[in-house]
Amino acid sequence: MAEEAAQEQTDPTASRPVRCIVKLGGAAITNKGELESIDAVSLRSACAQLRQAMSHGGAAGKVVGMDWSRRPGDPTDPVVDVEGLSEMGGLGLDSNFVVVHGAGSFGHFQASRSGIHKGGLHSTLVKAGFVATRISVTSLNQEIVRALAREGIPSVGMSPFACGWSTKQRNLASVDASQIMQSLHVGFVPVLHGDAVLDELLDCTILSGDVIIRHLAQLLSPKYVVFLTDVHGVYDRPPSDPNAVLLREIAVDENGSWSIVKPALKGNKKGVEISVAAHDTTGGMETKILEAAAIARLGVDVYITKVGTEHSLRALNGDTSSEDWLGTVIRSSG
Amino acid sequence: MAEEAAQEQTDPTASRPVRCIVKLGGAAITNKGELESIDAVSLRSACAQLRQAMSHGGAAGKVVGMDWSRRPGDPTDPVVDVEGLSEMGGLGLDSNFVVVHGAGSFGHFQASRSGIHKGGLHSTLVKAGFVATRISVTSLNQEIVRALAREGIPSVGMSPFACGWSTKQRNLASVDASQIMQSLHVGFVPVLHGDAVLDELLDCTILSGDVIIRHLAQLLSPKYVVFLTDVHGVYDRPPSDPNAVLLREIAVDENGSWSIVKPALKGNKKGVEISVAAHDTTGGMETKILEAAAIARLGVDVYITKVGTEHSLRALNGDTSSEDWLGTVIRSSG
Numbered sequence: 001m002a003e004e005a006a007q008e009q010t011d012p013t014a015s016r017p018v019r020c021i022v023k024l025g026g027a028a029i030t031n032k033g034e035l036e037s038i039d040a041v042s043l044r045s046a047c048a049q050l051r052q053a054m055s056h057g058g059a060a061g062k063v064v065g066m067d068w069s070r071r072p073g074d075p076t077d078p079v080v081d082v083e084g085l086s087e088m089g090g091l092g093l094d095s096n097f098v099v100v101h102g103a104g105s106f107g108h109f110q111a112s113r114s115g116i117h118k119g120g121l122h123s124t125l126v127k128a129g130f131v132a133t134r135i136s137v138t139s140l141n142q143e144i145v146r147a148l149a150r151e152g153i154p155s156v157g158m159s160p161f162a163c164g165w166s167t168k169q170r171n172l173a174s175v176d177a178s179q180i181m182q183s184l185h186v187g188f189v190p191v192l193h194g195d196a197v198l199d200e201l202l203d204c205t206i207l208s209g210d211v212i213i214r215h216l217a218q219l220l221s222p223k224y225v226v227f228l229t230d231v232h233g234v235y236d237r238p239p240s241d242p243n244a245v246l247l248r249e250i251a252v253d254e255n256g257s258w259s260i261v262k263p264a265l266k267g268n269k270k271g272v273e274i275s276v277a278a279h280d281t282t283g284g285m286e287t288k289i290l291e292a293a294a295i296a297r298l299g300v301d302v303y304i305t306k307v308g309t310e311h312s313l314r315a316l317n318g319d320t321s322s323e324d325w326l327g328t329v330i331r332s333s334g
Numbered sequence: 335m336a337e338e339a340a341q342e343q344t345d346p347t348a349s350r351p352v353r354c355i356v357k358l359g360g361a362a363i364t365n366k367g368e369l370e371s372i373d374a375v376s377l378r379s380a381c382a383q384l385r386q387a388m389s390h391g392g393a394a395g396k397v398v399g400m401d402w403s404r405r406p407g408d409p410t411d412p413v414v415d416v417e418g419l420s421e422m423g424g425l426g427l428d429s430n431f432v433v434v435h436g437a438g439s440f441g442h443f444q445a446s447r448s449g450i451h452k453g454g455l456h457s458t459l460v461k462a463g464f465v466a467t468r469i470s471v472t473s474l475n476q477e478i479v480r481a482l483a484r485e486g487i488p489s490v491g492m493s494p495f496a497c498g499w500s501t502k503q504r505n506l507a508s509v510d511a512s513q514i515m516q517s518l519h520v521g522f523v524p525v526l527h528g529d530a531v532l533d534e535l536l537d538c539t540i541l542s543g544d545v546i547i548r549h550l551a552q553l554l555s556p557k558y559v560v561f562l563t564d565v566h567g568v569y570d571r572p573p574s575d576p577n578a579v580l581l582r583e584i585a586v587d588e589n590g591s592w593s594i595v596k597p598a599l600k601g602n603k604k605g606v607e608i609s610v611a612a613h614d615t616t617g618g619m620e621t622k623i624l625e626a627a628a629i630a631r632l633g634v635d636v637y638i639t640k641v642g643t644e645h646s647l648r649a650l651n652g653d654t655s656s657e658d659w660l661g662t663v664i665r666s667s668g
Contacts (some may be wrong), residue, residue, distance in 0.1 A: 035411050036404050041371050064458055068444045068466035069473060070370050072406055077369050079465075080447050110402045113414050124398055125419035130412075131488050131522075132402035135480055138491060139403060142476060148467055154465050155474060158496040164513040179498040183531060188465075198516055254394065272476050327346035 012071070016183060018184060018222040019096045020316065022050065023213055024144065025229040026104025026194075028307035036106050036136060038143055045308035046228055047151040053316035054093040054153065061092050066149035097152060098185060098216060099191045100211045106140035107133045111196065111206055117170075117204025130204055133196045134161060141193045148189065156188045160195040160207055168200040177219050184220075194214075210291040217295045225295050226315045227288075228307040233328030236265060246326070250289075252334035254294040256287070258330070280298065292330045302330040339364060352518065354428045354650065355547055356384065358478065358526075359563040360438025370440050370470060372477055379642035380562055387650035388487065395426050423462045430518060432550060433478070433525045436543045437659040440474035441467045445530065445540055451504075454641040455538025464538055467527035467530045468495060470667040475527045482523065490522045494529040494541055501541060502534040513554050518554075526550075536570035544625040559629050560649045561622075564643040567662030568623065570599060580660070585667035586630040592623070592664070626664045636664040 024046055031037040055061065064085060068078045069211020103111075111117065122126050141157045148155035166174045180190045188194060194209040219227055237245040248262040290304045303315040305327030314325055358380055360611030364373040389395065398419060402412045437445075445451065455461050475491045482489035492514060500508045508597020514524045519529040549560055569578040582596035626636045637649040648659055 064462050066462040066465040067462075067469055068447070069470050077443070082447055082459060083470040085462060086457065090456070091461070109411070112491070113402070113416055114419075123420065124422040124425060127401040127425070127521065128398050128419060129402075131400040131483050131490065134402050134490060135401055135476070135483060138479075138525075139476060142469070142473060144374050145472075149465050149469060154461050156465065156468060156495065157493070159491070159493065161490065162496055162513065164510065164516075166471060167515075176498065179496065182498075182500075186532065186537065187461065198520065201522065208540060229372070312436040 007284070016096050016184075018098060018220040019094060019220045019224075020053070020318065021098045021100065021213055021216055021220070022316065023209055023223045023225070023227045024099060024101040025041065025227060026102030026108075026209075026306070027230040028099065028104075028228045030103060030104030030106060030140070034105055035109055036139070038140070042145050042146065042230075043309045044151075045151055046312070047147045047153065049308075049313045049316055050099075050148070051093070051151045051153055052313060054095055054097065056094060056317075062088075066090060066154060067146045069146070085264075091152065091154070093153070095187055095189050097189050097224070097227060098180070098184070098220065099189060100142070100209045100213050100216070101144055101147065101191070101193050101196050103137050103140065107137040107196075108192070110136050116196055116204055118143055119199055119204050119205040119207040126204065130196050133206075134159075137193055139197055141191060144193075145191050148191065154188050155191050156183055158183070158190045158192050160192055160212060161197045165195070165207060165212070166198045166200065167202075167205055169202065170199065170205050171205075172207070172211060172215055173200055175215060175219075177216070180216070181220075194238070208291075210288055214291045214294050217300050221298070222279040222300060224301045224303060224318050225292075226304065226312075227292065227304040228312055228315075229304060230307065232306045232309075232311070232326050233304045234330075236260075242294075247328050250296075250328060250330045252293040252330060253279070253333045256290075256295065256297060258293050259333075289330075296330045296332050299332055299334075304328040304330070350430050350518075352432060352554040353428060353558075354387070354652065355432045355434065355550055355554070355556045355559045356650065357543055357547055357559070357561045358433060359561060359641070360436030360440075360442075360512070360543075361564040362438075362562045363435065363478070364438030365441060366439060368439055369443055370473070370598075373475070375642045376564075377478065377481050378485075380646070381481045381487065383642075383647045383650055384431065384433070385427070385485045385487055385645060388429055388431065390428060390651075396422075397486040398422070398425060399486060400488060400613055401480045425486065425488070425521075427487070428525050431520055431599040432514070432518070432554065433482065433489070433523060433554070434543045434547050434550070435474070435478055435525070435527050437471050437474065437528050438508050441528070441530075444470050450530055450538055451540040453538050455537040460538065464530045467540075468493075471527055471529055475525060479525050482525065489520050490517055492517070492524045492526050494526055494546060494600050495531045498548070499541060500532045500534065501536075503536065504533065504539050504565055506541070506545060506549055507534055509549060511550070514550070515554075542625075546620055548625045548628050550558070551632055551634050555632070556634060558624060558635045558637060558652050559626075560646075561626070561636065561638040562646055562649075563638060564641065566640045566643075566645070566660050567638045568664075569648070570594075578605070580664050582666045584627075584630075586627040586664060587667045588631065590624075590627055590631060593625050593667075619627075623664075630664045630666050633666050633668075637659040638662040638664070 110132040146159045196209045199205040231239045445465040479491045528539040565573045
């Protein structure tokens with residue numbers, strides 16, 4: 001509790017501490033292998049569980065749908081109960097969450113065809129690929145904002161490139177998070193995403209959702225960070241391998257080296273082949289574990305678990321302590 | 335010429351002066367009266383003419399399509415000629431334009447139902463309406479970015495709320511245009527839009543595309559500003575009136591008062607009933623003329639004309655001097 005209080009004091013601009021930063025992994029919410037295809041069932045489940053977590057497990061109140069747009073094929077205009085909404089006291093949600101999502105089957109095609117991660121905007125291919133990649137990832141962002149809004153979560157899309165996030169030799173160089181903090185302050189849930197950004201040395205590159213989360217964790221000191229993916233967590237080898245063992249707890253020391261606490265594995269623990277979500281298009285596993293470890297080093301617990309399960313709901317509630325919770329906890333050993 | 339050179343020097347961060355800020359009026363590119371319906375013909379024409387203007391009237395080169403996403407109903411994945419694009423020397427476009435669009439039939443329904451222009455985010459209705467309005471206007475932004483990209487224009491969406499534009503009692507309070515300048519610098523065309531934003535006193539309000547343009551004109555000193563709308567320009571009474579007279583030239587003095595230079599009208603010139611585009615959802619005509627006059631006072635000519643005509647193409651080229659050009663020029667009398 002003392003630690004939590006200390007964390008709260010580190011952010012003078014926000015009136016309430018951020019409870020949780022959630023990563024919706026590209027593999028969790030899109031259909032791999034099919035260009036620009038959303039896994040609607042997983043996305044809906046993730047949004048519904050986020051709402052439950054924001055209600056603190058209390059009885060689910062009336063959902064105030066906040067997507068008043070037509071869907072393609074909608075026969076009629078949306079209906080808005082203006083009078084009913086005017087009379088409501090409030091949303092009854094602890095909406096102090098930030099959502100960051102990956103790209104999955106959005107953006108990957110465009111980015112890989114053009115090689116924008118290598119930079120070089122003087123090339124017509126790279127310039128066109130940059131535009132095409134942003135169109136693809138922002139259209140996913142739009143769909144995720146809408147899915148959250150339909151669950152009554154007051155979500156606002158904030159595209160990192162447009163907000164001025166930029167890199168230098170692929171490392172974050174410039175970030176203005178003041179609008180994110182302002183939005184949280186008035187009760188909105190910012191929704192960011194992996195994006196194509198400008199790079200001081202390379203012209204442009206890809207900024208992954210994982211790097212964004214690490215940086216936001218540093219700025220906002222959330223109570224915990226949740227990665228929702230398409231497998232139960234981090235395994236010692238590809239999860240498709242029948243002998244794969246789920247790593248339940250990983251400890252990160254102050255130097256950033258990590259060791260497996262649970263379960264006790266035989267042999268070299270550091271050399272295990274780690275697989276969280278092989279379809280992720282940025283960084284791969286090494287990067288993902290490194291980013292999670294960097295967050296844990298800040299004193300923020302990271303929970304990695306499977307989307308759309310009871311385990312993901314418990315993770316979103318910050319409740320992963322019981323023995324039957326299935327997932328990976330990455331925390332500081334300090 | 336001396337004046338142009340002076341203007342160029344006022345913007346130290348951009349390597350090239352901005353040629354033109356274009357407003358795609360909501361009435362010009364959406365179908366009034368039908369919720370969230372794009373006027374695809376007008377939008378395509380506006381994008382094609384923008385491309386022609388960027389080519390300086392030269393022979394239209396190969397269009398490098400930059401929207402590599404699937405459209406709903408597309409049977410196959412997009413095809414990208416990686417080799418051909420790699421070998422291209424450059425786009426051959428003078429892309430130093432900024433595009434700002436209105437909302438038209440997007441956002442208006444959501445904003446008016448919830449009354450977000452009056453503020454008060456503590457109200458559930460206003461909070462939900464803010465989210466719903468942003469979903470609607472950003473989906474239009476996405477479609478406009480895509481339409482420009484399909485014409486080979488390297489467009490990047492930049493949503494004002496997300497970029498931190500905010501107001502105080504409806505007047506612009508905070509604007510960070512550095513990402514817009516960075517984007518122009520590397521050859522992208524920023525695409526902004528009227529948006530729901532945070533307001534220091536009211537909590538939230540609507541920021542119109544016209545106010546955004548006035549501010550960008552101040553920051554970027556473009557050579558000229560073009561408003562594309564659904565009528566030929568500013569009339570002395572509603573353009574549906576058969577006796578309506580198109581005002582060809584309006585002069586604005588240093589105090590901001592304006593007078594009609596062409597044609598010579600009888601009676602009180604100041605009291606004429608002005609109508610540009612009665613379907614615009616923010617501000618109305620009074621605001622529109624005032625914003626255009628404020629731009630003209632900066633020494634930047636404003637051309638208001640009808641989308642999808644030879645007159646709009648000439649306006650985008652900055653060439654409105656001949657007698658047969660149909661539209662309204664608003665310029666400083668100084």
